[in-house]
Amino acid sequence: MDAAPTPVKEFAVAVFYTYDKLALQAGIVLVLAVFAAFIGVLAMRRLRYGLAGVAVFGVIGVLAAATRPSATWAYPLPTMAGALAAAGLLVLLRRTLPRRAAVPAQGLGDDTGPDTDVAAQGTHTPVRGVGSPSSDAANSVLDGAGQTGRRRFLALAVGALGSAAVAVPGGRRLWAQRVAAARAAVVLPSPSSPAAALPAKVSVGVPGVAPFVTSTADFYRIDTALTVPQMEPKDWRVTIHGRVKRPLTLTYEQLLARPMVERYITLACVSNEVGGELLGNARWLGVPIKDLLDEVEPDDSADQVVSRSVDGYTAGTPTAALVDGRDALLAVGMNGEPLPVEHGFPVRMVVPGLYGYVSATKWLTELELSRFSDFSAYWVRRDYAALAPVKTQSRIDTPAAGRRLEQGLVMVAGVAWAQHRGVSAVEVRVDDGPWQQAQLAAVPSVDTWRQWSWPWQATPGEHRLEVRATDNTGQVQTGRVHEPLPDGATGRHTIKVRVA
Ligand SMILES: Nc1nc2c(c(=O)[nH]1)N[C@H]1C(S)=C(S)[C@@H](COP(=O)(O)O)O[C@H]1N2
C-alpha cells in the first residue's frame, strides 16, 4: 500500500471509497491464489521449481516485513515460518499425487476408474515415471494409488486451507484480546482541567441533527491501516526528539501521571465532501503537547512537528499550532473511556483547527521536531497540502435531501464548523432567495462544531435549500466548489426537497 503511486491509490479510494481496504484485501487474495496455482503447476513439473517459487514469495515477504518503519529483528520471522510451512506443504502435496497424473500415459484412460484396468490389461502400456510396472497387477495397484492419492491431495489441501483460515484470524484475535484486556484495565486519571458541563443549549432540539457529542461507536474512522495496530500500553513509548535540547521518552504510565485536560474538540477529515459525514465531536482527555514541548526545548528552526505512528504513518503539524495555547493534546481518553483501538489506543494526537491528516496521528510513537523543508509527511508526499487548517463549513442534516414534506412549518437544521476560529453565524436560503439568519446553539468553545436551526414556512413545489456559515474572523463560507484535494473541499451544502 505504501509503495503504490498516488494515482493508483486515488483511483482505489475514488472507486471503492472507504471499501478501498476491502478491495485491496480481495485483490491480495486473488493475486495469492493465482501465484499459488502457478507454483503448483511448476511443482508438478519439478518440485524444485515449485519450491523456488515459494522462496521468491518468501523473500518478497521478508523484505516487506523488514522494511516496515517500526521493524525489529523479529518482524521477518512470521514470514519465514510461513514460507517454510508452505514449502513443507508443497512437498507433502506433491508426494500424494502419483506422477502419472503429470504425464498421462498413452493408452490409459486418465481417470476413468475400473475401466482403466481393462484398458491397461489389454495394452500393457508402460507407465512412465513410477518405476517399472511390469504386470497387470501392478497397473491395477497403481491406479488405486492414483485414486487415493487424489483423495489424499484434496484432503491435505482442504485441510491446510481450513487450518490457515482458522489460524490466521484466530491468532489475530488472541492478540487483539490481550490488547482489549489491557485497555479494559486502564484507569484514566481525572483531569486537572476538566471540560465544563455542557449547557443543554448545545442542542437545537431538532430531531435528525447530528448530536453535539458523537458517540464513539458512530465516530468516523479514517486511516491507512490494513489491520488496526494492536499495541499494549506496557509496550508503548513516545519519544520526542529531533531539533530539541533535551529529548524525552515517556511510558504510558508516565504520561498518565501528568496533568491532564479534558476538552470537546471536533475532528474533521480533509476528504470530507461538502455535506459529508467524515467529522465528529468527542470529549478528549490528554496531556497538552505544549507542556511536553516546553520540556524538550525545541530549536527555533523547528517549524514542523512530525508525528509517527507504530505502523509508520506520518503527519506534519506546524510547531506554532502546538504551542499557541490551543488545546493540542496527546490524547488517551475519548468520551470518558480509554481510546478505542480503532481510534488510536493507547495514545493519539488531537489538535483543534487542523484536518486530521496533519494533526491527529493515532497509535502515536514519536514526535520529531523537524522542518517543513526537511520532511514531507505521508499525505503531503501524495499531493495534499502541508498546511491544512479546517475550512469553514456547514451541513444541512434535516430535512434529508430528496424528502417529501408537508407544507407549513419545517425546521431546517444542521451543524456548522470552523474549528479554533468558531462559528459566528449560519444563514439559509431557499431557491436563491435572500439569506436568512439561522438560530445558533451554544458551544463550549471555538473548537467544536455548532448546531443551528431555521424555521421555514414551506410552500408547495420543489425547493432548493442552501446553507453557509461565517466564522469569528468574519470569513463567509465560499460558494466556490472545490474537491477535497489538496486542502479540503469548498462549496455550499445544497439539498432539494419536494413540498406537497
Ligand atoms: N496512524 C494513523 N493516524 C491517523 C491516520 C492514519 O492513516 N494513520 N489518518 C489521519 C486522518 S486522515 C484522519 S481524518 C484522522 C481520523 O481519526 P479517526 O479515525 O479517529 O476519526 O486520523 C488521522 N490519524
Ligand SMILES: [Mo]
Ligand atoms: Mo483524514
